[in-house]
Amino acid sequence: MTRVSVIGCGNMGGAFLKGLARSGSHHLTAIDLDPDALERVADHATETTDDTAAAKASDVVILAVKPDIAGAVLGDLDLSAEQTLVTLAAGVPRDFVAGQTEAQVVRIMPNLAAETGNMAAAATNEGLTDEVRALLDEVGEFVEIDEELMDISTAVNGSGPAFAFYLIDAMKQGGIDGGLDPEQAETLAAQTFKGAAETVLRDDRSVDDLIDAVCSPNGTTIEGMDVLWDSDADEAVVDAVAAAERRSKELAEAFEDGDE
CATH class of the missing domain: 3.40.50.720 (NAD(P)-binding Rossmann-like Domain)
Incomplete structure (x- = not known):
């Protein structure tokens, strides 16, 4: 023990x-x-x-x-x-x-x-x-x-849960807007993120390949992905990670300065 x-x-x-x-x-x-x-x-x-x-x-x-x-x-x-x-x-x-x-x-x-x-x-x-x-x-x-x-790890996995919570909440709101009650929408959104994350970790395919596997031609998913691909959503997430990394570096520098 x-x-x-x-x-x-x-x-x-x-x-x-x-x-x-x-x-x-x-x-x-x-x-x-x-x-x-x-x-x-x-x-x-x-x-x-x-x-x-x-x-x-x-x-x-x-x-x-x-x-x-x-x-x-x-x-x-x-x-x-x-x-x-x-x-x-x-x-x-x-x-x-x-x-x-x-x-x-x-x-x-x-x-x-x-x-x-x-x-x-x-x-x-x-x-x-x-x-x-x-x-x-x-x-x-x-x-x-x-x-x-x-510092970049702090941004990705340390701060990352908050970014994921934000995205889960956005998907939840989409479900509520479509008629689901809040509890139903939250369960579906959160479990979907959980399952998707587990698939990325356990499947040998790349993220792009996994997206393709979900997107049927002329289906529902490709319609939604077209909206995301035409947006700056990915850039916003990258910027959020970069901002968190900068702050982590600032905290480290402040600590080192205070130690001198």
């Missing part, structure tokens, strides 16, 4: 802990100064505490705090070289974290779908261990990247 501590049980840390709890094969320690945050994850954790010293007994420590307090929290941790520290703190360079601890350090960018086992994540090649790979496999899919690509 792997002993895992999660420091910071807000949205992301809480989602990660709940995802790991689904297997029932870990000793999970939830650590947070906020009693409300601990209460929200209490049913999924083996133990809860406001004392970061509890992390000393863990094999893997997940640092899921806000970037502006990462340094202070790291200063309170006393981890050994036999432990692994996984940082989820956006914009905080791996080298900075590694300089504050003796533990092996890997930086990852997950997303909230970790809670349901459907996470998309990027993990830095440097510091990544088989033990961490196994944990990531439990909560979704991940890719291994050089840290210089972490």
